[in-house]
Amino acid sequence: MTQHSDLWEVFVRPRRGLAHVHAGSIHATDAAMALRNARDVYTRRQEGVSLWVVPAAQITATSPDEQDSFFDPAADKTYRHPTFYEVPDDLHI
Amino acid sequence: MTSTSDAVSISGRMSLENYVLALADDALIASHRLTEWVARAPQIEEDIALGNIALDLLGQARLLLPYAGSLGEPARTEDELAYLRDERMFRNVSLVERENGDFAVTMARLLLFSAYQHELYGRLLGSTDPTLAAVSAKAAKEVAYHRDHAEQWVRRLGDGTAESHARMQAALDAEWPWVDELFDGTWLDPALVADGVAVDPADLAAPALAWVRDVLAEATLAEPEVRPAVSTGRDGRHTEAMGFLLAEMQHLARSHPGAAW
Numbered sequence: 599m600t601q602h603s604d605l606w607e608v609f610v611r612p613r614r615g616l617a618h619v620h621a622g623s624i625h626a627t628d629a630a631m632a633l634r635n636a637r638d639v640y641t642r643r644q645e646g647v648s649l650w651v652v653p654a655a656q657i658t659a660t661s662p663d664e665q666d667s668f669f670d671p672a673a674d675k676t677y678r679h680p681t682f683y684e685v686p687d688d689l690h691i
Numbered sequence: 692m693t694s695t696s697d698a699v700s701i702s703g704r705m706s707l708e709n710y711v712l713a714l715a716d717d718a719l720i721a722s723h724r725l726t727e728w729v730a731r732a733p734q735i736e737e738d739i740a741l742g743n744i745a746l747d748l749l750g751q752a753r754l755l756l757p758y759a760g761s762l763g764e765p766a767r768t769e770d771e772l773a774y775l776r777d778e779r780m781f782r783n784v785s786l787v788e789r790e791n792g793d794f795a796v797t798m799a800r801l802l803l804f805s806a807y808q809h810e811l812y813g814r815l816l817g818s819t820d821p822t823l824a825a826v827s828a829k830a831a832k833e834v835a836y837h838r839d840h841a842e843q844w845v846r847r848l849g850d851g852t853a854e855s856h857a858r859m860q861a862a863l864d865a866e867w868p869w870v871d872e873l874f875d876g877t878w879l880d881p882a883l884v885a886d887g888v889a890v891d892p893a894d895l896a897a898p899a900l901a902w903v904r905d906v907l908a909e910a911t912l913a914e915p916e917v918r919p920a921v922s923t924g925r926d927g928r929h930t931e932a933m934g935f936l937l938a939e940m941q942h943l944a945r946s947h948p949g950a951a952w
Contacts, residue, residue, distance in 0.1 A: 626736065634843060638736065639739050
């Protein structure tokens with residue numbers, strides 16, 4: 599049976615108002631079963647109030663090989679952080 | 692020695708004890724059979740799902756057994772009732788004690804049993820017995836999920852491949868003769884139903900089976916035309932499988948009386 603099962607990524611929303619967060623993955627034959635399997639595996643201990651399941655094959659991910667070009671250029675650009683700038687004293691927010 | 696009213700209340704307690712035990716034993720034995728799947732299910736996800744369902748049922752049994760034990764004279768603990776009763780003292784229907792068979796058999800049985808339990812707890816919510824009403828409030832939600840789980844699989848296996856359809860149909864044919872006992876209320880004290888404490892199992896048959904038939908139609912499965920089995924679990928007379936089940940379930944507690952973790 600396992601060879602007919604697809605891999606699904608599971609996202610759990612822990613509380614109302616928070617975003618869905620990736621929890622892990624499960625096997626299932628279709629979306630309805632994927633939701634149920636996700637419920638059984640990832641919300642047994644009241645971890646969530648909402649679930650998303652996404653076919654793992656549908657996720658486009660960055661490659662570890664591209665790590666340098668994708669992420670490193672941001673490392674020396676501290677001016678992208680708001681804390682880089684001094685707020686003038688006479689500016690009243 | 693006892694006055695008439697005492698005699699009535701003693702017999703009332705006995706029939707209530709008998710009723711609560713029947714509900715508890717159904718849950719306990721069904722739970723034990725499902726736990727046998729853990730580490731043997733078709734997928735690890737199904738291991739967890741069946742384990743969850745088994746634990747839900749065990750939880751129901753653990754609420755009902757102490758209540759039944761408190762009604763008896765002398766009072767008995769849940770462990771005494773689960774682990775130290777002999778086969779003839781168990782009140783569960785034969786359906787839940789039968790051997791697991793393949794996965795289709797387990798799903799056929801879960802479909803039928805949860806359809807029954809769904810109607811049962813849905814009505815016992817309004818029981819005049821506060822304990823039964825409270826247990827039902829918790830169990831009704833759990834059983835709705837068990838029913839859904841069985842439905843999902845029966846639909847997929849029935850309307851799946853030629854092999855899965857044949858095995859699902861064979862499983863239904865094998866379990867169907869044992870369904871009638873779920874809806875047999877002849878063992879039940881009619882006073883409990885009249886007082887609003889218990890639900891007459893016969894009243895559950897029409898809605899439970901209507902739901903099952905809808906699932907079978909969607910699953911392209913035929914309702915079996917088989918004669919009901921002679922099933923006497925409510926009287927404590929069980930099928931051959933029950934002795935083996937109890938031997939495994941009770942072995943530890945009987946070998947090491949009073950053992951604790």
